[in-house]
Amino acid sequence: MNKSITFLVADNDTASRLLTEEILRSVFKEDQAIDILSTGNGQDAFELCNRSEVKLIITDIKLAEINGFELTKRVKKSFPNIPVIIQTGMITDDIEKQIYAYGADAYITKPVNIHLFSKKITPFLLKLN
Numbered sequence: 001m002n003k004s005i006t007f008l009v010a011d012n013d014t015a016s017r018l019l020t021e022e023i024l025r026s027v028f029k030e031d032q033a034i035d036i037l038s039t040g041n042g043q044d045a046f047e048l049c050n051r052s053e054v055k056l057i058i059t060d061i062k063l064a065e066i067n068g069f070e071l072t073k074r075v076k077k078s079f080p081n082i083p084v085i086i087q088t089g090m091i092t093d094d095i096e097k098q099i100y101a102y103g104a105d106a107y108i109t110k111p112v113n114i115h116l117f118s119k120k121i122t123p124f125l126l127k128l129n
Contacts, residue, residue, distance in 0.1 A: 004033040005128060006052055010045040010059040010071065011087065019112065020058055020087070027118050042066035046074050049082065055128055056121065057084045058108070061095075069102040076103035083124040087112065 007024055011017040021036050028034050037048045042063035048054065057075060061068040072084045086099050089110040099107050108120050 004035050005055050005125075006035045006037065008037045008039075008045060008048055008052075008054045008057045008059075010039050010042060010057065010063055010068065012040040012060060012062050012064055014040065016060065016087070016110065023112060023114050023117050024058075026114065027121070040064055042068065042071040045071055046078075049075055049079055054079075054082055056124055057082060058087060058121075059084065060087050069098060072099075072102045072104050083127075085121065085124070 009017055009020045011020065017038055017040065021038060024034065024036060037052060037054065039045050039048065040063060043065040045057070045059065045063070046066070059068040059071055063071065068086055072086065075082055075084055083105040084103065086104045086107045087110055088095060088107060091107065091109050096107070105124065106120055108117055
């Protein structure tokens with residue numbers, strides 16, 4: 001069996017966080033072992049990156065302590081090879097510019113569509129193999 005891939009899901013909304021975790025599990029089914037770290041706190045998310053071999057981060061913008069933009073900025077400074085995908089319920093031109101200005105690799109809009117979600121993360125997953 002392949003080595004487990006560790007994902008980090010950061011979202012202050014528990015239901016959204018659990019849904020993202022379920023979508024990740026459904027994308028992989030039994031093809032690949034995965035571990036999912038999960039938190040609603042941006043500072044905790046960054047600390048999890050320091051303690052674990054996180055391969056991909058999916059974060060909301062709204063988080064406790066530090067927001068998703070600041071989390072992305074810190075991750076990209078310390079771990080530039082970890083892809084960060086931001087999830088947001090509202091996308092405007094300004095928010096899209098901020099997403100990329102802080103260093104995110106992509107974004108996904110909420111409510112999450114499983115097919116679009118899978119399509120969006122696939123290029124990053126292919127780089128892991």
